[in-house]
Amino acid sequence: MNSLKQMVPKATLQRFPVYLKALRKLDNLGVQRIMSRELSEFVDIEPTTIRRDFSFLGSLGKQGYGYDVKALIDVFERHLGGRFEEKLIIVGAGNLGRALMNYNRWNHVVGEIVCAFDIEPNKTGAMYEIPVYPLSELKERIPEGCRIAILTVSKDVQETVNLLIEAGVKGIVDFTHEHIQVPKGVNIKAVDVVSMIQELVFETNSIS
Amino acid sequence: MNSLKQMVPKATLQRFPVYLKALRKLDNLGVQRIMSRELSEFVDIEPTTIRRDFSFLGSLGKQGYGYDVKALIDVFERHLGGRFEEKLIIVGAGNLGRALMNYNRWNHVVGEIVCAFDIEPNKTGAMYEIPVYPLSELKERIPEGCRIAILTVSKDVQETVNLLIEAGVKGIVDFTHEHIQVPKGVNIKAVDVVSMIQELVFETNSIS
DNA sequence: TATAGTTTGTGAATATTTTCATAATCTTCA
DNA sequence: TGAAGATTATGAAAATATTCACAAACTATA
Secondary structure, three states: OOOOOOOOOHHHHHHHHHHHHHHHHHHHOOOOEEOHHHHHHHHOOOHHHHHHHHHOOOOOOEOOOEEEHHHHHHHHHHHHOOOOOEEEEEEOOOHHHHHHHOOHHHEOOOEEEEEEEEOOHHHOEEEOOEEEEEHHHHHHHOOOOOOEEEEOOOOOHHHHHHHHHHOOOOEEEEOOOOOOOOOOOOEEEEOOHHHHHHHHHHHHHHHO | OOOOOOOOOHHHHHHHHHHHHHHHHHHHOOOOEEOHHHHHHHHOOOHHHHHHHHHOOOOOOEOOOEEEHHHHHHHHHHHHOOOOOEEEEEEOOOHHHHHHHOOHHHEOOOEEEEEEEEOOHHHOEEEOOEEEEEHHHHHHHOOOOOOEEEEOOOOOHHHHHHHHHHOOOOEEEEOOOOOOOOOOOOEEEEOOHHHHHHHHHHHHHHHO
16 A cells, blocks of 8 residues: 555554544544644643654644544545455454454444354354354455454464464454464554553552 | 652553563463573563563563573562452443453453443343442442453443542553543553554555 | 734654663583 | 673663644634
8 A cells, every 4th residue: 555654653653543533533523623732632642742643644734723623534544444444354253252243333443344263163153143164264264355353262372373374364453362473564463451450550559 | 569650661561561471471381581582582572672671670680591480470460460469340241341251361360350330230140250230339339449440331431430430440441432531540541452453454554 | 915823744852762782790510 | 619601780872752842834804
């Protein structure tokens, strides 16, 4: 698509989704334009940081006016996959996998969950209108163009990841508690509630 | 407890749980000592960064030897709440809340889920041996010393957060998609699968 | 159209984080 | 015990990220 990554700082990259979420909410509230100073209070990021972050995607604002909310959302969606185009799969149809299948708030935001896979044949079939296939059929069943998988298996984690990578997956949202090794070019985002609680505990301890 | 926070860089803080997780795994594998260079390959963080991170908690290693895995785990657990002492609550007993109640891998790691709350009376009772109370009884039912809540409600988010803060909660693991306002001294960790997917999409787009 | 009042975008300054380079200190083995 | 080899801990340097400060450029109003 584009090759902005070389220039966009990592720190900025991590804030982009925050901005998009906030802008969508503002749009829903009927806000049509916003200034960096206002947005700052909303997302708790300094106005000047916001402006510099935005500047990596172009000159999106107007002096003396601010930013057009809808136009901004448009730009972010183009870069953050907000065009509902991503074909997502869930790998692991246990409790968490099922909850995520039913967690339909993300549909029509980044894409759709096309299907799921599970290693146990007795868990296949369909859940919440999402077909669940045996993991052994991954190669045949994986949707054309699928790049992102949500991983909720509880065993054989690395083996499963290897299968996904072979099948062309480039990004994994990882709900497991394992350390995963991936080759260059494959990204992992770990969702680890335990780690989050640990960070909270540390911060809470440190304050008092 | 201590007041390390002033000195420990934010970036370091975010890596602590990563180290703890890796060390626990190494311990399980029977590894008794480890050097920063070995650990580096495991967690994909530069050895020198690892050593500096560790140094904020003291001189934990020995020259020419490395680090003792169990001793290191001990130090991290002291700082990251690994003593199973945290009393956790889940607020919102919907699909996701239930999945998390049954996601018992975190018990005996940071603490235990003592109970859950839901605004709808017909969802109360008990699930997976965890009692579920009406949200209106939060003040009476919240466990003594509870500081951390896992938030999975889908509406009245800010109102619910306000209730939690009034009840003494200092840290929130946030599974909602809302922007939450909290006073100083209260920390939020947002678990946002959508945002993670967006980051992945951006990164994947940028590489090609 | 002109003027006053805003706010963006960005060079430069500052702050933070990572990495380099090496002294200090440990282990190991003869 | 001593010498060789290894690895940590850390001051200093480099890289990265944030914030300051202000010119440029817009809006709004008369």
